[in-house]
Amino acid sequence: MGRGKVQLKRIENPNARKVTFTKRRDSLLRKAFEFSLLCEVDVAAIIFSSSDEVYEYSTQDINQTISKYHRAKGTLNQSDQRSSTEFMMEELDNMKSTVRALEAKNKHLCGQDLLPLQLKELKKLEKELNTGLDRIRIRKRQVLSEHTCLLKEKIIVYIYSEGAQEKVTVEE
Structure with missing residues (x-):
């Protein structure tokens, strides 16, 4: 029911x-x-x-x-749009200041615009550059070592191939 x-x-x-x-x-x-x-x-x-x-x-x-x-x-509503716009403007300002800081850091690493830096900042920059230079030297040694090994292998292959041709010539 x-x-x-x-x-x-x-x-x-x-x-x-x-x-x-x-x-x-x-x-x-x-x-x-x-x-x-x-x-x-x-x-x-x-x-x-x-x-x-x-x-x-x-x-x-x-x-x-x-x-x-x-x-x-x-x-x-208008307040949501305004707060969203304010948030975006804040983000934009933060990104601009980050870009400026990175550009200044890049200039310092290239040895430019060093006048405003204090002694402590200059020492820190020097340490960073020395660390980078050490890494570059290590990588350079690796590349040279690899290149030297390849050249040695090519020389060995060349010597053996020349030796084989000389044997063929002597037997004739």
Whole structure:
């Protein structure tokens, strides 16, 4: 035996209305959870009671979901746009200062624009350059050693091939 269809109209009895609200609210939030779980979608449900209590469910942070909704609809409010612009400007300023610092460091490594440097900074720069020079020398020795080994192998191959030709000539 099935339930009869409920007539949709305002429930006059305040106690019955509150009980119905609680049951339907819980049911709606449960359905939102099930929907997000079954379909792997982001869901947000916000319910305001008649006494201004707020009930919410969201698969992720409710503010993230609302921001995602605004971005999708292109309805970011002015304060969000302003804070986003301010954030981007801050990032741009940080990147510009990083580029300036790297350019100055590069000039110092090339021996340019050394006047503003103090003794401590000059010693640090000298140490960095010496370390780099040592690495360059080590790599240079490796390359020369590899090149020398290749030349020795070529000489040995050449000597053996010349020796084989001489034997052929002598036997004739």
